[in-house]
Amino acid sequence: MSRDDQKLPVILDISKNNDGKTYTVSVLNGTEKLKMDSAYFQNDSLVIPMMMFDAKIIAKSTGDELKGTYYRYANGAIAGSLPFHAEQGENYKFFRKGEAKSTRNVSGKWATILKNPTTGDETVAVGNFTQQGTDVAGSFLTPTGDYRYLTGSVNGDSLYLSTFDGSFAMLFKAGFQPDGSLKGSQWSGVKAFKTWTAKPDPQAKLPDATKMTFLKPGFEGVDFSLADTKGKTWTLKDPRFAGKPVIIQIMGSWCPNCMDETNYLAPWYKKNKKRGVEIIGLSFERSDKPEVANPKIDRMVTRFGIDYPVVLAGTSSDASTAKALPMLNKVMSYPTTIFIDKKGKVREIHTGFNGPGTGQYYDEFVADFNTLMDKLISEK
Known part of the structure; x- marks a missing residue:
């Protein structure tokens, strides 16, 4: 892709599926292989949908090249675009192997x-x-x-x-x-x-992620009444949550960091739910219309194998999050994760998420998360 006379290099892995009509497309970001929605040819152009992000690539195939456009959409209309050009067989971003030379080190x-x-x-x-x-x-x-x-x-x-x-x-x-x-x-x-x-700076650090979002004075817990994509209304008073630690995942299907957190939480829940712990996702979408937002939530649920409830909580605007969660000072980031103990008391609110691309920070998150959950699960 290109913008402002700059190349924004992307590596795509494209392979034809067994049906002979669709293609599997994955983005390669270092060790990450991020799968897109199934691609297909429309006339002489390859269409690569990215439905979770309201985006797609449409590129004409000419021999060993793809030339076209990356589109972003909002409310069904094109919100922006970038030129797209790909060459088959090229597997580098900025420099071919051996081309880059430097004595500098950024480790x-x-x-x-x-x-x-x-x-x-x-x-x-x-x-x-x-x-x-x-x-x-x-x-x-x-x-x-x-x-x-x-x-x-x-x-x-x-x-x-x-x-x-x-x-x-x-x-x-x-x-x-x-x-x-x-x-x-x-x-x-x-x-x-x-x-x-x-x-x-070996000592560089960020503000404490557990101090940024907090309960307003007078509140000890969180409450809401919101529906999932099947129309079932969920509250924390539901028998499913009674006497259990609960993780509230404030998220959005449009949010890449939420995608990373879900990629951790979904398998963690499957492994640990028998220990008596629950998760519920509160999804703040670009639209609060169920007919628009619910299919996006369902796609995320299917993609990551989520088997805890996910509800439509509103839009990702400050006004909407304040309406859904008036007991919080402010939702500053997607995701934000709320940890609740067996008695329904908020024990920690964590702003943001350090994904696997952050190396040691992700390892520290996993260790801290499991320490906290072991404690909440073991409490009487």
Whole structure:
């Protein structure tokens, strides 16, 4: 893909299915193999749907090339697009094997500031990377989530990173400064742009994710009455939750970080539900109309094998989350995870999610999560 005279490199793995008509398409982000919806030919163009993210690629096939457009949709209309061009057999992002050469190394933690040059808004982040030769992998963590699996290269005095999750094609470029810091730009999706700076800092850290969203004074618990896609209304007073620790997953089918969290929670629940623990997903969608939102929720449930209830909670606007969960100061991130003990008391609220692309941060999350859940499950 390309934007603003920049290439946002994406690696796709495409294979024909046994039916001879459809294709399996996966995005390769380093160690991640992210499966898209089944692709198909329409006339002479390959259509790659990404229905969870209201997006698709339509590209004309000419020999060993695909040329077309990546489209983002909103309310059924095109909200933005990027040119798309793919060459068969090419399996690199920025440089072919052996092309990149550099004495620079970005392994470790980086104290980072991302800035929107239009509004002046700044976001504090932590970059965490590993480097082998000139190949780089890792992610940036922010107080509300991470940038998932970033991969790329160091070449000369420059760093190149990219990722694609169906929702956003993302590019980070930066140059090394005389003091060893990095200064660069970030292109994200069809229009977002930020500048960024980073300094090596082994002690770099983010604000405490358990202190950002909290219960308003006077509240000890959470309550709601919301329907799932089959029309069943769920509350925490349902017998299914009685006397059990409950995890409330504030999520959205459109949210890549929620996808990563669900990829952890769904199998964890299947393994641990016999221990007497429950999860319920509160999905805040782009639309609060059931006929629009429920199919998206169902696709996510099917894709990740979710067998805990997921309800439509409203839209992802501040007003909607405040209406659904008035006891919270604010939902600042998707996902946000609420941990409730057997007596119905909120014990922790965790903002954001450190996905597997963050390396040690993901390992720390898994350890902390299981320590907390073991404690809540063992309590009388």
